[in-house]
Amino acid sequence: MSAAKLESSPLGNPKVASKVASKVASKVASKVAIIGGGLAGLAAACALADAGAKVILYERRPYLGGRASSYEHPGTGEVVDNCQHILLGCCTNLIDFYRRIGSADKIRWYRRLTFLEPGGRASQIEPGLLPAPMHNGFSFLTAPMLSLGDKLGIARALLALMPRLPEDDGRPFSEWLQRHAQTANAVKRFWEPVLVSALNEDLDKTSTAYAGLVFRDSFLKSARAGEMGVPMVPLTDLYASAASYIQQRGGEVRMRASVSGIVPTADGVCIALSSGDELADYAILAAPFGSVAKLLPPGLGADDLRAKAAHFEPSPITGIHLWFDREITELDHAVLLDRTIQWMYHKSRIQRGYREANTGAPNEPGSYVELVVSASKSLVEMPRQEVIDLALRELAEFFPIVREAKLLKATVVKEVHATFSPFPGCDEYRPAPVTVWPRIFLAGDWVQTHWPATMEGAVRSGYLAAEALARAAAIAPGSFLVADLPARGLMRLFPE
Numbered sequence: 188m189s190a191a192k193l194e195s196s197p198l199g200n201p202k203v204a205s206k207v208a209s210k211v212a213s214k215v216a217s218k219v220a221i222i223g224g225g226l227a228g229l230a231a232a233c234a235l236a237d238a239g240a241k242v243i244l245y246e247r248r249p250y251l252g253g254r255a256s257s258y259e260h261p262g263t264g265e266v267v268d269n270c271q272h273i274l275l276g277c278c279t280n281l282i283d284f285y286r287r288i289g290s291a292d293k294i295r296w297y298r299r300l301t302f303l304e305p306g307g308r309a310s311q312i313e314p315g316l317l318p319a320p321m322h323n324g325f326s327f328l329t330a331p332m333l334s335l336g337d338k339l340g341i342a343r344a345l346l347a348l349m350p351r352l353p354e355d356d357g358r359p360f361s362e363w364l365q366r367h368a369q370t371a372n373a374v375k376r377f378w379e380p381v382l383v384s385a386l387n388e389d390l391d392k393t394s395t396a397y398a399g400l401v402f403r404d405s406f407l408k409s410a411r412a413g414e415m416g417v418p419m420v421p422l423t424d425l426y427a428s429a430a431s432y433i434q435q436r437g438g439e440v441r442m443r444a445s446v447s448g449i450v451p452t453a454d455g456v457c458i459a460l461s462s463g464d465e466l467a468d469y470a471i472l473a474a475p476f477g478s479v480a481k482l483l484p485p486g487l488g489a490d491d492l493r494a495k496a497a498h499f500e501p502s503p504i505t506g507i508h509l510w511f512d513r514e515i516t517e518l519d520h521a522v523l524l525d526r527t528i529q530w531m532y533h534k535s536r537i538q539r540g541y542r543e544a545n546t547g548a549p550n551e552p553g554s555y556v557e558l559v560v561s562a563s564k565s566l567v568e569m570p571r572q573e574v575i576d577l578a579l580r581e582l583a584e585f586f587p588i589v590r591e592a593k594l595l596k597a598t599v600v601k602e603v604h605a606t607f608s609p610f611p612g613c614d615e616y617r618p619a620p621v622t623v624w625p626r627i628f629l630a631g632d633w634v635q636t637h638w639p640a641t642m643e644g645a646v647r648s649g650y651l652a653a654e655a656l657a658r659a660a661a662i663a664p665g666s667f668l669v670a671d672l673p674a675r676g677l678m679r680l681f682p683e
C-alpha cells in the first residue's frame with residue numbers, strides 16, 4: 188500500500204488503530220504475522236511456530252520460495268526453477284532449515300568442481316589428504332587452467348585471507364586483487380568464476396569484505412565448508428514442506444494473500460489485505476528491499492528505511508534452459524571459462540537418481556541443462572532468441588556434441604532484480620531486524636547478517652528476526668541461529 192493510500196485507509200486513522208489495538212490485546216495472544224513466503228519469511232515462521240507462536244504467513248504468490256522457486260513454464264510445459272540455486276557446506280543455517288522441514292535429503296553434495304576451457308580441457312578442484320587450508324592444494328597445483336605464476340600469486344593472496352577477513356575499506360575487491368599482484372589469468376579463471384556467481388556482481392563493484400568471506404568461509408576453512416549442494420528437485424518442491432511444518436504447529440499459510448500495509452497499534456499490529464484487515468500481536472516483514480518501506484506506515488521509521496533501501500541496486504541473473512535429444516556430457520555441472528555463459532548444470536542428471544527412487548517416473552533420454560550467467564547486465568536487453576543462439580554457440584565450444592544434438596526446446600529466464608549488488612560500504616545501509624516499532628521486525632536477504640544476498644543470508648535474517656521477536660514477546664528464550672562450521676587443520680589457528 189502506498190503512503191497516500193494508507194493515510195486514507197481506516198488503518199491510518201488513530202482512533203480506529205487504537206480500537207484495533209484493544210481487540211488485539213483482548214482476543215489474540217502471541218499471534219505473529221509474517222509477510223513474505225521467501226526463505227527469510229519461511230525460516231522465521233518455522234522457528235517461531237516451533238517455539239509455540241501462532242504463526243500466520245502471508246504470501247502474495249500461489250507458491251512458496253520467493254526468489255528461489257519453480258513454476259510450470261507456459262512456453263515449454265516444463266517445470267523450471269526461476270534459476271538454478273546452489274549452496275555450500277558453510278551454509279549452516281540453510282542446512283538447519285532443510286533439516287527442520289524434512290528437505291535435507293533432497294540436496295546432492297559434490298566435493299569436486301570441474302572448470303572447463305573452450306575446447307574442453309578440464310581442471311578439477313577437489314579436496315585431498317592435506318589439512319585445511321591446503322586441502323584443495325594438490326588438485327589446484329595440477330590444474331591446467333592456470334600457469335605456475337598464476338598459482339603462486341593466488342596462493343599468496345589466499346595466505347593473506349587466512350588470518351582474518353579483510354575490512355570493507357570502501358574500495359572494490361578488484362583493487363584488493365591488484366594490490367595482491369594477481370595475474371589477469373588468475374582473475375579471469377579463478378577469482379571471477381567463483382565470486383561473480385557467489386556474489387552476483389562484477390569484481391570492480393564488489394565489497395572486499397564479502398569477497399573475502401566467500402573465499403575464507405568456503406574455500407579455506409575446511410573441505411566440508413566448500414562442498415557444493417545442488418537441489419535434486421524443483422525449488423518449490425524443496426520448500427513446499429515448510430507449509431505443513433507451520434500448519435502442524437498450529438499456524439496458517441495464506442497463499443495469494445497480498446498485504447498492502449502494516450499499521451502498528453498500541454498493543455499489536457494490523458495487517459491490511461484486500462479481503463479485510465487482520466490483527467496480530469507482532470509482525471515480521473520479510474519482503475525484498477524494494478517493497479518494505481511501501482508497506483510501513485508513513486513517518487520517520489519508514490523514511491529511514493526508505494533512505495537505506497535507496498542505496499541498494501538490484502543485479503540481474505539469467506538462466507538459459509535447453510533440452511537436447513541426447514546426452515551432451517557425463518558431467519553433472521561445470522564452470523565454463525572465458526565465455527559469457529558461466530556455469531552448466533546438467534539438471535536431468537542431477538535430478539535423475541532422486542526422481543527414480545522417489546517418484547518411480549521414468550527418466551527421459553536426452554539432456555536438460557541450465558546455463559547460468561550471473562551479473563548478466565549484457566543479456567538483459569538482448570532478445571531471447573539471440574541469448575539462446577549465443578548460449579548454443581558457446582556451449583558447443585565446451586561440448587562439441589551440441590553441434591549434432593537436436594535442440595528440442597529452450598527458454599530464457601531473466602531475473603532482473605535477482606539480488607542486491609554487494610557494493611563496497613553496503614553494510615552501512617543494511618537495516619537491523621528490530622525497527623522503531625517495537626512489534627514490527629524485518630527479515631530478508633538485504634537485512635544485516637554480514638552475509639551476501641543468498642539463501643543462507645535470507646535464512647539467517649529470518650532466524651535473527653525470529654530471535655528478536657521471541658525475546659520481545661517472551662515466547663522462547665535462546666537462539667535460533669546455528670553456529671558456523673568449525674575451522675579445520677591449520678585454520679584452527681585463526682578461528683575468527
Ligand SMILES: Cc1cc2nc3c(=O)[nH]c(=O)nc-3n(C[C@H](O)[C@H](O)[C@H](O)COP(=O)(O)OP(=O)(O)OC[C@H]3O[C@@H](n4cnc5c(N)ncnc54)[C@H](O)[C@@H]3O)c2cc1C
Binds near residue numbers: 271272273633
Ligand atoms: C536468479 C537467481 C539466482 C540465485 N541463485 C542463488 C544461489 O545459487 N544460491 C543462493 O544461495 N542464492 C541465490 N539467489 C539468491 C536467493 O534466491 C535470495 O537471496 C533469497 O531467496 C531471498 O529470500 P528472501 O526471503 O529474502 O526474499 P524473497 O525470496 O524475495 O521473498 C520475499 C517474498 O515476499 C513476498 N511478498 C513481497 N511483498 C509481499 C506482500 N506485500 N504481501 C505478501 N507477500 C509479499 C514475495 O512474493 C516473496 O515470496 C538467487 C536469486 C535469484 C533471483
